[in-house]
Amino acid sequence: MHYTIKEVSKITGLPSSTLRYYETEQLLPKIQRNPSGARVYTEDDLEWIAVITCLKDTGMSIKDIKKFVALCALGDCTLEERKQMVLAHKKNVELKIAKLQKHLEHINFKADYYEAACKAGTEAELKKRKYPSPFKL
């Protein structure tokens, strides 16, 4: 199956302008063109977009994604380096999730706090409730 830029935009949720931007930044391989010069996306292109989206949404910079894509283009001789990049990123994402979960505890504390404060109509009594400091003082 082949897709126009508009279809890909709808499928992926990325604006056409972003899809063009990713291509000029070389986050995507060169996309084929039809006789009048319009982009024609394949299933493989969609798979690439999924990978890029995954890396981007997990916090990898455009610059690093570009580097990863460039390594892929070089073939088997970059396998080890790509593996290291993926493992490092995996670790980053795990840390990111752990950090968010820690912060979520703080937010849950606040949710309980406001639940109680709204019931009481005032937070005067509640200000003593303190969430343990995340800093070493």
Next chain:
Amino acid sequence: MHYTIKEVSKITGLPSSTLRYYETEQLLPKIQRNPSGARVYTEDDLEWIAVITCLKDTGMSIKDIKKFVALCALGDCTLEERKQMVLAHKKNVELKIAKLQKHLEHINFKADYYEAACKAGTEAELKKRKYPSPFKL
């Protein structure tokens, strides 16, 4: 206990410039000054910084944090609105974590892929291994 801006910077990991920026943007209440005009931070200020850091690191914009801080300053009449903000943000963070976990599966797939490819010395045989598309085609 009282702290200089440099001490707070060390404790929180935020550069002094960022602490000043947060204050001018009104993410922090006005910080006390010593006789020569230098900032003097209290434990309460550190608690605020922890809240701001929590909101910021979980993806709340400076603009929205500012709004939340302003509501806090208005007192009990904004309790309900603050509660709604906290609950909405809690939901956002939960979604964010779920999304990261989903992406982590994709990254784990890639890690396995590169593990196998490095062992084989080539990815030729592995290109058939496809991670299920996250898009509805």
Next chain:
DNA sequence: TATTGTCTTAAAGTATACTTTAAGGATTAA
């Protein structure tokens, strides 16, 4: 055939969140 809607490019513009610079004042160590 004219209009509408899509596509193209390159370049300039925008949003967010800081960060740096410049110029000067106060405190401490030699």
Next chain:
DNA sequence: TTAATCCTTAAAGTATACTTTAAGACAATA
């Protein structure tokens, strides 16, 4: 007392990741 090191402000600069604009080409519809 002089140099180093902190502090201050306001304003300009930076980085990242797009997004918009402008100008023009192509294809389908009224």
